[in-house]
Amino acid sequence: MLTIEQIREGLAQPGKSQKGLAAAMGVDNSTISRLLAGKRPMRAHEIPVILGYLEAGSTAAGGRARAMPEIVQIGGDRFAMLPVYDDMVSAGPGLEAEDAPPSYRIAFRVDWLRRAARGNIGDLVVLTVDGDSMEPTLRQGDSVLVDMGQQRPGQKDGIYVIRTDGGLQVKRVAVNPTNGRISVISDNREFYPTFSDIQPDAIHVIGRVIWLGRQVGM
Missing domain, CATH: 1.10.260 (434 Repressor (Amino-terminal Domain))
Structure with a gap:
């Protein structure tokens, strides 16, 4: 409704x-x-x-329209019920994402989302990290809030969800200002390599990670 x-x-x-x-x-x-x-x-x-x-004008990866999340009023505050997709993004070799409904939804304060995101709150989804390639920054089981309205990495690196031949992955991504080539970096550099000088069309940026949540003890 x-x-x-x-x-x-x-x-x-x-x-x-x-x-x-x-x-x-x-x-x-x-x-x-x-x-x-x-x-x-x-x-x-x-x-x-x-x-x-x-x-109109807000489309998901693949060109499908994204609807605004449900907004609920609790006391004097408004919360957006953002979709959560479990086990959909890999911090390792890569995990193929299926076109599936959200596992559940989680409430975020609307005023906080407006400060954290750059555009439409309908562009925000929560994904669960699988793998250890981004440790210690991101760990297995972490929840990450992804802004799919931010799909253009800049010269200063940021953490993005990207799609490659290996599926969906979360990596640190930066653009070389001289030639426009992309570097894809794992924070766990002892065990995972860094890939530099990548053609921009070799990867598809899904969105930027703007928040993470972690269960205590994990």
């Missing part, structure tokens, strides 16, 4: 506006204002139009 809170969150994303939604629905701006204020009911035939507008 589409809620007013989800519409508000969608309109707060870059490139979205109340005026743009009004144009997509074929109504005037005051109609959207009444809708958001709860003074006008949302009609069934309008829901696909609203979703289409809010999701």
Whole structure:
């Protein structure tokens, strides 16, 4: 079910506006204002139009549209229910990701997500790390929050989820400013090699890791 809170969150994303939604629905701006204020009911035939507008321009790897996560109100705070995919990213030789529904969802404060992410909170997913190639930074079983809106590594290295011939992996990635070639680095350098001078089209960047969670004792 589409809620007013989800519409508000969608309109707060870059490139979205109340005026743009009004144009997509074929109504005037005051109609959207009444809708958001709860003074006008949302009609069934309008829901696909609203979703289409809010999701346009936000696509997952492979070109599929990503919907805004459910927003829930707890006390005076709003939380986004982000999807969690277990055992989907390898910090080792590589793990092939299947097109599967999320294992479950986890709540993150919306105001924190706005500070941590660069764009649409619909671009955020939580993945579980499998392997030891990124130790001590990332460990087996860690949860990582990935911003799939950040798919262009810069000169300063960052930790990214990438797709290679070996499947999905989490690695440190940097771009050589001179020739544009990419370096893929494992933090556990004693046991895993660094790959430099890689053609940019040899890997597909899924997104940047912006947060990690770890169970105590792991």
